[in-house]
Amino acid sequence: MxxxxxxxxxxxxxxxxxxxxxxxxxxxxxxxxxxxxxxxxxxxxxxxxxxxxxxxxxxxxxxxxxxxxxxxxxxxxxxxxxxxxxxxxxxxxxxxxxxxxxxYYEPELAASRTQSGAFPAPLLKAPEGLVQITSSNRPRNWPEELSHGRQTAKGIVPLPDRPAIMAGALAEEGLDLVYLSDPVEAFFVHVQGSARLRLTDGAAMRVGYAGKTGHPYTSVARVLVNRGEGTPEQLTMTGLRKWFVDNPDRRDELLGQNRSYIFFREVEIEDPxxxxxxxxxxxxxxxxxxxxxxxxxxxxxxxxxxxxxxxxxxxxxxxxxxxxxxxxxxxxxxxxxxxxxxxxxxxxxxxxxxxxxxxxxxxxxxxxxxxxxxxxxxxxxx
Missing domain, CATH: 2.40.40.10 (RlpA-like domain)
Known part of the structure; x- marks a missing residue:
């Protein structure tokens, strides 16, 4: 979580x-x-x-x-x-x-430390300067809905949201932590907040929450309900997965409706x-x-x-x-x-x-x- x-x-x-x-x-x-x-x-x-x-x-x-x-x-x-x-x-x-x-649950997924056609979807590390917005550091006229920002030499500035990051807004910063086989699985890891990973070299890895962009969270299942594409009972996690399988050409548009984006860190596994x-x-x-x-x-x-x-x-x-x-x-x-x-x-x-x-x-x-x-x-x- x-x-x-x-x-x-x-x-x-x-x-x-x-x-x-x-x-x-x-x-x-x-x-x-x-x-x-x-x-x-x-x-x-x-x-x-x-x-x-x-x-x-x-x-x-x-x-x-x-x-x-x-x-x-x-x-x-x-x-x-x-x-x-x-x-x-x-x-x-x-x-x-x-x-x-x-x-909620902790996914167990196959993953790789190197990007490839089989493992194209990255989980990102937190960018440098990520800060939570509090009463003590909130800039003047800061958007009320933004809970986090980025400390720079010129002050705290907003981070890009999910659609911007999907379009490559952070691609040049070297933040890739590990790669999954499917962008939808990566999205569900964002929702759950952690995952156990089985790496291609046989090692095990756990990733956990390291921060977020601070943009508001939106349930993509609720978006589909509001669009008349199903009921809450139909669009459980199982139903939502089926929707993504049935609508691959609409995947990125729907994922982008949730502007919140989560960053991860590797977590040491002391006891499996x-x-x-x-x-x-x-x-x-x-x-x-x-x-x-x-x-x-x-x-x-x-x-x-x-x-x-x-x-x-x-x-x-x-x-x-x-x-x-x-x-x-x-x-x-x-x-x-x-x-x-x-x-x-x-x-x-x-x-x-x-x-x-x-x-x-x-x-x-x-x-x-x-x-x-x-x-x-x-x-x-x-």
């Missing part, structure tokens, strides 16, 4: 639209594997200073250390101990908004079992990692997710996913298309099976945030 940066925020109180409830009011809470959820949560405790240290909902360093000490004490003590930890340290709050969840690195700088956990809107939620928050996936085929191909999905997940990623407090994107896993399932997840959902006791929020002061 594509990562984004957020600025630190001042303290406040419980966010507006977060309605306190009880654990006994959460359907399926008692049936979840809380030990698995605790394991996912502990990634933040083992990465010093990352648990709710910034964003709209945060903790003091002392309170975060206390929570992590209690979490570590519950580790390995079984499901009941893990559940008791969450119930003792957090207060559930239902997000009073229409919830929606999608799925680990998922890709999310916005928190931690490996994602299939079925337990959720990408959220960092304008509303902070990295490290546990969230109880409720949705029905009864119409999604082959769920058993991904361990732990069920038709009636009610489970505790951890906010540890974000993405350009994730907007709203009750909007989530569930990391399904890596490979083709995960991709098929992730592409079919587009469902109404209820999200209940577990706010740590003594958490602070900027949103109550607005």
């Amino acid at each position: 594509v990562t984004e940066e957020t600025e630190a925020a001042p303290a406040g109180k419980t966010p507006d639209g977060f309605v306190e409830t009880g654990f006994d009011a959460l359907p399926g809470w008692a049936d979840d594997n809380h030990a698995d959820a605790l394991s996912a949560f502990l990634r933040f405790c083992r990465s010093s200073g990352t648990l709710l240290s910034k964003g709209p909902i945060r903790l003091s360093a002392e309170r975060a250390d206390e929570i992590c000490k209690n979490a570590l004490a519950a580790e390995g003590a079984g499901n009941a101990a893990a559940r008791a930890f969450f119930e003792a340290e957090f207060v559930p709050h239902v997000i009073d908004a229409k919830g929606f969840v999608t799925g 079992k680990d998922g890709p690195i999310g916005a928190a700088g931690l490996p994602l956990v299939a079925g337990r990692s959720l990408a959220v809107d960092l304008a509303h939620l902070s990295l490290g928050l546990p969230i109880f997710l409720e949705t029905s996936l009864s119409d999604v085929k082959d769920l058993s191909d991904v361990e732990g996913l069920t038709a009636d999905l009610r489970r505790l997940v951890i906010a540890d990623d974000t993405g350009s298309s994730i907007k709203g407090a009750a909007r989530g994107d569930l990391f399904v896993g890596s490979g083709l099976a995960a991709g098929r399932i992730a592409g079919d997840i587009r469902h109404a959902a209820r999200m209940t945030v577990l706010l740590p006791k003594s958490a602070r929020s900027e949103r109550g002061n607005r």
